[in-house]
Amino acid sequence: MIRFTGLRKTGKVVAAVIIIIGYLLISSTAVAAPQTTISLDPSRPETVDGWYRTIPTITLTASEPATIYYQWDSTTGSWQTYSAPFASLIGTHTLYFYSLSTSAEEIKAYRVKVDPTITPPATISFSACEVCHGPGSTLVGGDHVTNYLGTFHDTELRVVTGEDYPDQDRCRRCHTYQMDLNKEKSLRSQVRDPEGDDHAVTGNDNSLCFACHDVARSNTPEYNGDTIFNQVKHSSTNSSGRALTRYPDADFDSGMCGNCHNPHGVADTTNYLRVSGQALCSVCHDDPLLLPKPSTYAYQGTTKYSESQHASAAQFPEKQVGECANCHNPHGVDDGTGNPIPKMTAMAEENLCYGGGGGQCHSSAANSELGVNIYERFNLLASNTAKHNVDDTTQVNSEIECAGCHNPHLNNRSYKTIDPDAKATLFSPPPFTIGAGDNRFEETELSVAYTGNWYTATGSGLSGGSRKYSWRTGATATITFNGTEVTWISFAGRYQGIAEVYVDNVFQQDVDLYQPINIAQAAVYTKTGLASGSHTLRVRVKRTKNPLSRGYYVSVDAFDVKDPAFATVDYTVFCNKCHDNTPPAGVSIPPGMVNISTAYFTDFHGSGDGSVSWNDYTDSDESPTVKTKSPLKAPYSRAMDAVPCQLCHDQHGSANVFHFNENVNDNSVTVTSENGADADSLCSSCHPGTVDDFHAECLSCHNNWGHVGPAPTTFAGKNCFDCHKHGRTIWTPYPDSESCEMYFCHPMYKTF
Structure with missing residues (x-):
């Protein structure tokens, strides 16, 4: 997107705006579409809030032989065929355009503001800049002094010894002594950096900023120099379908530092950002002129991002909770080879999620709902089969990154993953319940162990058709089970004796199995309230009996184990x-x-x-x-x-x-x-x-x-x-x- 430069419009009805914004319509063909570029003459607006005083001429150029179509303020009206450069409309308007050859280009958009009635001020000369450019100023850009005072440019920019203007006049470090309409913003043609080297200034562009900000410095720790910045998308002059490429209502061209920064300061800040925090990114990435973002695009706008966990919890030291700069560096970061890390992230791939592995973000269990240190999980065992290979050192024959399963702009504790086939779609796994109710374990099963002499009796009324019995003193039958409740199923009758019952090796009680009539599958003992997990129940033959009983038999027919529903x-x-x-x-x-x-x-x-x-x-x-x-x-x-x-x-x-x-x-x-x-x-x-x-x-x-x-x-x-x-x-x-x-x-x- 494009927005503009120069003078400030005061008291006039808005005329016409040119802002380039690439719109994307998903093409159904796999054939590469032509790409259309737009240029204007003059190339940038003359006013600081983005107004053209001169009606610009618009030129559209296709990257290959193609027919170019355009129309003003609509994508549903009549498309005109482009044949030659044409003049912009007066007022605030949006130009939509695309090229068509064997396939159609995605529609792009360019917004423009034009008002030929704007009158610039006369050339002036005063010894003190703040006299005209201070509080109450109606000149170019209004008050440049109030927000400038106390910023780094105010306190640190000093005049080079031997130059012919007073040391206290820091404005003239970048500007000439007199306003000159032949020099944009009266900028000096040469600026000296902190090391004393002179740099040519070619106009109101990054050459001015790069004179000092050509390399990383201690007072700008998140800026890695112009070599890296010039390779990231924020430095690009191309239009985009994902975001505006110029800050709205400013007089800087695409790719210029001034789109995000006001070198004269901004109220209540010391970092020159035009808007603080996430709101600055949203101005361009959420402009209503942009078409809906495709499902393959991770960022789906501020509304959806606000529902993510990162929006409410992500915070690096000296950053605001949820702001984009917690994960992204808008200037780019060197990947160690002289190239910027993709997507302008502050660290590469999984290291970003780990927060560098120093206890930040997902390298701290405190930041996990389940108390899991994700960084630690990926480094427990050297074998590549022990983990998903998100680390570069393990990506020999295969590769996956954290973003293959998660979208940091969408996921939260309710929706931890996305559909890997559609990054804008949250994945909701279906519920699954295991267990609940009684599970019967027959006396013959491997989970039941016996000591001493036990014998087998069969019968159609018995559980599973058989039971074990013994009358030998000290003979035991022990079941090992997982559950919260257990019931011993026995055979009660006239010849049955008394047994001891132990749970987890702790004596519970004696159980008398005598009954005046025979009862198969009798529930003779139940233990409830056990903690979820592994337990034992042991039956021990005591060789004592009820006085009415005619024998000492103790029978084990089955055990019923109850476990709570395990929901996952x-x-x-x-x-x-x-x-x-x-x-x-x-x-x-x-x-x-x-x-x-x-x-x-x-x-x-x-x-x-x-x-x-x-x-x-x-x-x-x-x-x-x-x-x-x-x-x-x-x-x-x-x-x-x-x-x-x-x-x-x-x-x-x-x-x-x-x-x-x-x-x-x-x-x-x-x-x-x-x-x-x-x-x-x-x-x-x-x-x-x-x-x-x-x-x-x-x-x-x-x-x-x-x-x-x-x-x-x-x-x-x-x-x-x-x-x-x-x-x-x-x-x-x-x-x-x-x-x-x-x-x-x-x-x-x-x-x-």
């Missing part, structure tokens, strides 16, 4: 935005990565198709015994809904390979081997028992049949991930397996 959200769809092997723009994935979108939803973990039984070939390869698989630890159960990714994986990084959480289902997890040699702690978070208990189905054959080949007799110490991973199936017929019933012994097993 399901990020599986979100994760598969990349893990379906078709990542969004800006993201690349490692070669050979498993397509989780396909693999996961055919897994037991992801399909909800968790089988509950298996064929036991221990006694016969012809007539296998159908057995119930061991239950999962609460709140999980077989054939439950698919498990969301984040229940096993940390979305940022962890101390385990493959992002495995350090704690799963209240169980500590340590997996540092990429082949899974130490993955037992992960599996045992949900599967009860030992590693061989997990593999009872496999060992029912491999412990009993004379296979040739690597048939294991134990799975302890094996590399778990050789068989168990997303989408893995295994079919391994051994050399002597021709006589085996392949359907029974070696089907295509899903192993995850």
Whole structure:
């Protein structure tokens, strides 16, 4: 966008304004469109508030052979075909234009103000600048003195020794002694920098500022010199569809320092900014003349930004909460190679989010709703598989940045991520509830351990068709469970005795199982109010009885465990935005990565198709015994809904390979081997028992049949991930397996 220079308009009706603003209409064609540039003669307005006194001539130029169309103050009226330079209208108007060849350019806009009746003041000569340019001045720019006093330009600009004007007259460091309409703003033709070197001033442009601000200095810590600034968009003279390229109602051309700074000072500031904080950026980035921002554009305007977490919480030292300068440096920052960091950010990529890693921003747990130090999460384990590779040193075969999942201009604690395919769209993961209600554990399950002599009784009225019983003194049955409530299901009757009950190794009470009639599936003891987590309930045969009882039997039929609903959200769809092997723009994935979108939803973990039984070939390869698989630890159960990714994986990084959480289902997890040699702690978070208990189905054959080949007799110490991973199936017929019933012994097993 363009806005203007020179004199101040007073008491006149607005005439015509020229401001260049690029408007973007999304083209449906992939063919590169021509680009149109606009130029005016005179090139800039003559007044400080952006008014042309001379009616400018407008020239439109296409970057390739094309037809140029334009119209004033509308994009829906009749378009005129450009053939030659033309004069601007008088007043305040907006010129819309675009070029068309094999494809159409996005519409751009240029606003202009013209008033030929403005009369400049006569040439004057006074020894004291403030006499005419101080309070109450009606001359060029009005009062240049009041806001100037006390600023750095006032206190630090001193006259070079030997020059012919008094030291106290700092104005003449930049301006000549007399006003001269032949010299724009009566600027000197040469200015001397603090080191004593002279610099030519070519006009009311950056050559004046760069005379002193050519390099970074201690008193301008956020300015990195003109070499970097001249490479960023704020120095560009091109029009834009994202923001105005000139500050409204000012007399500086696109790319000039004066668009953001008033060198004579601004009320209540000492940094020369025309407007303080975020409001300065909003003037150009939220001008109503701009077309709606496309969905691929991260910044969607002040209204949406105000709802983000950064708007209410982001603050670096010496910055205001929520202002753009917390993350962006409008002058650019050297990336270490002489080039500016993209998007004018204050630091590169993830380092910006970490706040430099010094306890600022996301390198402090205090700044996280969940108390998580994100910087620490990404640096817990050196393995690239332990984290998303946002760090440059890990981006060898793949790459993702924080902005691939988050939009700092939109996200907040209610919406922590965006749709990676549309950066302007917040992603809301669906709710997911695990557990709640009773989970029955039969007496035969692996989570129930026995000591002493126990026997089995069967009957149609029993839970699962059987129960364990004992009358031996000191015999115990112990269940290990996760939950907040547990009930012992027993058999009560005329021959039943008394047992002791312990919860978490603490004696609770004696339970008398005598009843005058037999009662199957009797709930004889319940413990409530347990803290969520792992607990034990132990039944111990006391070998005492009720005087009315005829025996000492103690039976264990089942246990009912109640766990509260575990409410979370399901990020599986979100994760598969990349893990379906078709990542969004800006993201690349490692070669050979498993397509989780396909693999996961055919897994037991992801399909909800968790089988509950298996064929036991221990006694016969012809007539296998159908057995119930061991239950999962609460709140999980077989054939439950698919498990969301984040229940096993940390979305940022962890101390385990493959992002495995350090704690799963209240169980500590340590997996540092990429082949899974130490993955037992992960599996045992949900599967009860030992590693061989997990593999009872496999060992029912491999412990009993004379296979040739690597048939294991134990799975302890094996590399778990050789068989168990997303989408893995295994079919391994051994050399002597021709006589085996392949359907029974070696089907295509899903192993995850």
